[in-house]
Amino acid sequence: MWVPPASRAAVEQDYFAKEFGFFFRINTGWITPLNEEDAHKDIFQKPYLQLIYYLQDAFEKDTASVQGMDYTLDAFCYKPISGEGCLAESPMQYFKMNYTVLMDPNTDPKAIAQCIPTEDQTGRVCFDRIGTPVLTFAVFGGTSCEAGTEGKCQACKIDASGMQLTFLLDNNNYSLETTEEWERQVYIRNWKSFNYALGNDYHTDMSGPMEGISYNMDLVANIQKVISDNKAAGIEMIPVKGDYMAERSIEDNIVLETQQNSSVAVISYILMFIYVSVAIGFFPSPMHMKFGLGAAGIFVVIGALLVSIGSTSYFNQKVTMISFEVVPFLILAIGVDNMFLISRAERSVPSYVKSLDERIGFALKEIGPSIFTAALCESIAFFIGLLTDVPALRNFCLIAGIGVVADFVLQLLIFVPALAIDKMRIEAGRRDLICCCCKGEVEQPRAEWIRPAYNKHVVPVLFHWLTKIAVIGITICLVIIGSMSCNKIVLGLNQNVSLVAGSDLYDYFETLYIYGEAGPPAYLVFKNVNYTNPENLVQMNAIAAELATLNDTVMAPVYSWVGGFQNFINPTGVWADTCGSKQAAVLGFD
Numbered sequence: 001m002w003v004p005p006a007s008r009a010a011v012e013q014d015y016f017a018k019e020f021g022f023f024f025r026i027n028t029g030w031i032t033p034l035n036e037e038d039a040h041k042d043i044f045q046k047p048y049l050q051l052i053y054y055l056q057d058a059f060e061k062d063t064a065s066v067q068g069m070d071y072t073l074d075a076f077c078y079k080p081i082s083g084e085g086c087l088a089e090s091p092m093q094y095f096k097m098n099y100t101v102l103m104d105p106n107t108d109p110k111a112i113a114q115c116i117p118t119e120d121q122t123g124r125v126c127f128d129r130i131g132t133p134v135l136t137f138a139v140f141g142g143t144s145c146e147a148g149t150e151g152k153c154q155a156c157k158i159d160a161s162g163m164q165l166t167f168l169l170d171n172n173n174y175s176l177e178t179t180e181e182w183e184r185q186v187y188i189r190n191w192k193s194f195n196y197a198l199g200n201d202y203h204t205d206m207s208g209p210m211e212g213i214s215y216n217m218d219l220v221a222n223i224q225k226v227i228s229d230n231k232a233a234g235i236e237m238i239p240v241k242g243d244y245m246a247e248r249s250i251e252d253n254i255v256l257e258t259q260q261n262s263s264v265a266v267i268s269y270i271l272m273f274i275y276v277s278v279a280i281g282f283f284p285s286p287m288h289m290k291f292g293l294g295a296a297g298i299f300v301v302i303g304a305l306l307v308s309i310g311s312t313s314y315f316n317q318k319v320t321m322i323s324f325e326v327v328p329f330l331i332l333a334i335g336v337d338n339m340f341l342i343s344r345a346e347r348s349v350p351s352y353v354k355s356l357d358e359r360i361g362f363a364l365k366e367i368g369p370s371i372f373t374a375a376l377c378e379s380i381a382f383f384i385g386l387l388t389d390v391p392a393l394r395n396f397c398l399i400a401g402i403g404v405v406a407d408f409v410l411q412l413l414i415f416v417p418a419l420a421i422d423k424m425r426i427e428a429g430r431r432d433l434i435c436c437c438c439k440g441e442v443e444q445p446r447a448e449w450i451r452p453a454y455n456k457h458v459v460p461v462l463f464h465w466l467t468k469i470a471v472i473g474i475t476i477c478l479v480i481i482g483s484m485s486c487n488k489i490v491l492g493l494n495q496n497v498s499l500v501a502g503s504d505l506y507d508y509f510e511t512l513y514i515y516g517e518a519g520p521p522a523y524l525v526f527k528n529v530n531y532t533n534p535e536n537l538v539q540m541n542a543i544a545a546e547l548a549t550l551n552d553t554v555m556a557p558v559y560s561w562v563g564g565f566q567n568f569i570n571p572t573g574v575w576a577d578t579c580g581s582k583q584a585a586v587l588g589f590d
Contacts, residue, residue, distance in 0.1 A: 001320060004389030016525065024078055025169040025179060027187050029244030030141065030511045031055075032162040034200050038238045039514070040142060042159040044091070046102065047230045047237050049109060049163075053092050053099050054222040055194050055242075056165060060086070062216060064185035066178045073186070076179045078168040084130035089138045089166040093128035110146060110157035137555050139164050141515030162515030169247070183246040188504075189213050191244040197223035202241045203504050208259075209252045243511040244504065253505045254321060260500060265328045272336055273298045280343040292425075293343075296418035300410045301335035307410075308403035312395065320392045321498060323399045331403045334378065338411050341367050346419060356427075360420050375408035518555065537562050 003009045017023075031052065033039050063070040077086035088097075094112050095101045102109075113136065115126035126134050136143075141162030149157040167187075169179055188210060196204045197220040206213055230237055246252075273294050281290030305328055309319060345367035349359045382404065385397030461467060499506040524543070529536055544560040567573060571581055 001318065001392040001395075002390060005391070006389065012525075016523065019525075022171040025076075025171045025183075025247035026166065027169060027183060027244075027246045028164060028166040029191055029242055030162050030164050030508070030515060031240055031242055032141075032511055032515055034198075034202065034239035034241040040161050041238055042161060043163060043238070043240060044109060044113070044140065044158060044160040046107075046109060047226065047235055048240065049091060049095075049102055050099075050226045050230075051194075051223060051240070052090060052163060052165065053097070053102065054219060054226065055190060056088065056090055056092055056097065058190045058193075058216055058219040059165075059167065059187060060088075062186045062190060064178075064182040066181045071178055071182055073167065073182070076169040076175060076182060078170060079130075080132060081130055087130065087132060087168055088128070089135065089164070091139045091163050093134045093139070094126065096129040098129075110149075110159075113158050114155050116155070133557070135518070135555075137517045138166065141517055143517065162511070164515075171247075180248050183248045184209060185213060187246050188244065188249075190216050190219055191242050193217075193219045194223060194242045196220060198227075198240065198242075200239055200241050203243075203507065208256055209248075243508040245508045249505045249508075253499055253503055256503060257321065257498075257500050258324065261325055268329065269298055269302070269332065272332060276336055276339055280340060290343075290422065293418055293422045294339075297335065297339040297415055300414050301332050301407065303410050303414070304331050304335065304403050304407035307406035308399045311402055312399050317395055317398065318391070319399065320395055322392065323396045326396070327399050327403055330400055331407050334375075334404060335407050335411070338371050338407070339415060341371055342411070342416065342419065346423075356420055356423055359423070360416065364416070371408065371411070375404055379404045379408075522554075537566065541566075 031043070031048065033041055033043065060073050063072050065071075073086060077088075079085065080087050090097075091109075091113075092102070094109070095107070101107060112125075117125045128134055136158070140158060140160040141164060143158050143160045145156035146159050169182075171179075192204050192206065192210070193216040195202045196215050206215075227237060276297055277289065277291040277294030280293065308327065308331070309323070313319060342363065346359060346363040348366070349362045353359050353362060379401045382397045382401030385401075386394050388394050388397070496506055496509050499509070524547070526540065529540075531537065540562045541560065544558045544563065547554050548556045548558045568579060569581055570576065573581055575581065
């Protein structure tokens with residue numbers, strides 16, 4: 001939605017999804033210090049690893065019930081090695097998710113994370129239980145070297161103020177509904193249960209999408225036991241919290257944002273209705289109030305909003321969050337402005353013009369060209385935005401442009417007749433809102449006092465020579481400051497700008513910005529390569545090797561299937577007999 005369909009990013013993304021399938025559903029989370037003063041304290045220690053063990057164990061064993069069937073993580077997770085189980089990036093993978101190994105008095109977590117084999121070690125170091133390497137930058141955040149452990153020929157012992165868990169789930173339409181339910185009933189539920197057990201009152205609510213889900217009390221009991229046991233052993237753990245993001249979190253946040261924005265929009269429309277009704281009438285005169293006319297004006301704005309969003313939806317145009325957030329207030333502002341102009345124009349018609357039709361005609365003759373020109377220019381400005389290649393911006397401009405046109409048309413078709421009916425009500429001596437049952441003598445409206453007072457006290461100040469100089473000076477200063485500050489504008493899409501402040505997802509990204517050390521995955525896809533040509537394979541391996549040297553932007557290792565495949569078909573390798581490499585080596589590359 002935020003890049004042109006013909007752009008390189010969109011074309012490559014579509015190609016990848018078509019050839020390799022959609023990217024994984026990412027479910028990830030952080031355990032970090034709760035209090036700001038502890039933000040950079042080391043938590044890569046056994047007590048906190050115990051917390052991770054029980055949390056990860058709950059993710060792997062807890063079940064989600066969907067249409068009468070129970071599902072565990074094993075049903076959806078990514079399994080890079082057939083028959084070996086789920087890939088999970090977690091600090092507990094250093095210990096192969098073995099609680100006994102973790103709690104062994106001889107186990108030094110920081111030494112194990114150095115990935116240096118001991119003299120009597122027979123297995124590979126820093127490989128998880130399914131045989132894939134544990135990536136330090138993917139499980140730790142806010143890292144630093146423990147004092148005195150640096151060395152030229154070895155990795156230092158790590159201090160980490162953040163630890164991360166990540167699960168990759170298959171992403172396909174077949175299991176979409178079931179996977180989303182697992183994320184809700186298991187993943188998010190256990191993160192909230194984790195925070196609940198810590199007693200930190202941090203994202204523990206079970207409202208909204210989590211309605212009807214209860215805490216995992218087994219996990220709560222285990223977490224609280226870890227805390228109490230360490231406290232009894234004289235180990236004082238600093239308060240920690242869990243921040244998390246499920247793949248469905250974006251949709252859940254949109255639902256939350258829509259609910260919050262809906263209440264804000266309703267309140268805004270109500271307040272504007274009261275303001276318009278009071279401002280264009282003579283409050284509190286029961287006859288010359290304009291609450292009925294104000295209600296008609298607000299209905300005009302709501303009607304224009306429905307026309308704009310409904311018509312675009314009818315033609316299968318996507319409606320983005322920016323449209324839902326901005327367009328209602330945009331149309332409200334334009335619509336209210338037109339109400340004032342039309343009402344003021346009718347009131348300014350000379351009193352000797354008695355005919356209602358003529359008064360409305362004179363008013364529209366006076367103000368009609370202005371509001372028509374304004375609506376025309378505003379709609380053209382938005383419709384010109386349709387020329388952009390960015391779908392999200394194009395859809396916004398379409399909805400806003402239709403909204404402006406619909407607002408203008410409905411002002412003439414509904415508000416102007418409502419104004420005429422309101423004048424007829426006053427001439428008939430009927431009261432506002434209850435015009436059908438209450439009738440009295442025709443009253444003269446009270447004299448205006450706001451406009452005369454403004455003309456008397458404010459206008460002279462505005463036209464004073466000192467005010468003119470001050471306005472010119474302030475304008476010049478603001479233009480200079482604005483021009484000098486343009487280079488400080490940060491380009492790009494920051495997720496938190498469009499998220500609900502204080503929501504689960506908002507705080508996750510805040511934590512990610514502070515502690516995260518792993519960037520987004522990058523893929524290099526080769527097309528139309530003749531793999532039977534050995535020179536091409538050499539070049540591909542060389543490219544992967546060169547990428548691994550870009551330490552400032554690329555985190556090693558760089559994975560390439562070519563190198564692994566060449567090792568596999570090597571008939572002289574130590575694994576040749578076990579893996580059948582000798583047989584594979586004589587086959588054609590295909």
